[in-house]
Amino acid sequence: MSPDALAQEFASTLYLPWQFMLARVLGATILTGLIGLEREARGRPAGLRTHMLVGLAASAYCITTLELIAMDYGTEVKLDPLRLVEAVTAGVAFLAAGMIVFSKGEVKGLTTGASLWLAAAVGVAVGMGFWPLAAMVTLAALTIIRAIGLLEGRAEGD
Numbered sequence: 001m002s003p004d005a006l007a008q009e010f011a012s013t014l015y016l017p018w019q020f021m022l023a024r025v026l027g028a029t030i031l032t033g034l035i036g037l038e039r040e041a042r043g044r045p046a047g048l049r050t051h052m053l054v055g056l057a058a059s060a061y062c063i064t065t066l067e068l069i070a071m072d073y074g075t076e077v078k079l080d081p082l083r084l085v086e087a088v089t090a091g092v093a094f095l096a097a098g099m100i101v102f103s104k105g106e107v108k109g110l111t112t113g114a115s116l117w118l119a120a121a122v123g124v125a126v127g128m129g130f131w132p133l134a135a136m137v138t139l140a141a142l143t144i145i146r147a148i149g150l151l152e153g154r155a156e157g158d
Contacts, residue, residue: 014070015069016066016067020129024063024129025059025060027131028055028059028123028134029052029055031122031126031138032051032055032056032122032138033051033055034142035051035138035141035142035145036048036051038146039115044111045099045112051115051116054095054116054119055120055123057123058119058120058123058124062123065081088120092116092117096112115141118137118141122134122138
């Protein structure tokens with residue numbers, strides 16, 4: 001492979017400028033990191049790194065899909081971006097299911113599993129460029145996990 005061919009590979013025309021890609025990758029990592037940080041602070045098995053990686057992967061899949069849709073194939077090619085969302089959902093659901101344990105008549109890890117699924121949704125939203133949705137969902141998730149957790153703790157203490 002010649003150096004010119006390699007340089008051309010990295011200089012290829014992209015639908016999204018690299019700055020947008022970087023912002024989306026960093027945004028997904030930060031927003032899902034906030035959710036993971038809360039899980040980490042509570043000593044849950046899926047914490048900061050896991051949530052960040054789930055969000056990062058989801059955003060990368062979305063950015064890749066947007067790039068594929070924008071490519072000129074020279075012939076009519078139909079791509080369905082909803083398949084990507086389904087694939088991410090199925091993959092993360094498998095991961096989240098592994099966090100849920102039924103032991104001694106109690107279900108454990110359900111909130112952590114749900115937060116992983118949510119991290120993927122945040123990653124998808126950021127990857128597609130839906131920043132307000134991603135921020136609102138992250139804020140709502142943190143509120144639900146923290147505030148409702150406090151209310152549940154008080155109810156159990158009664």
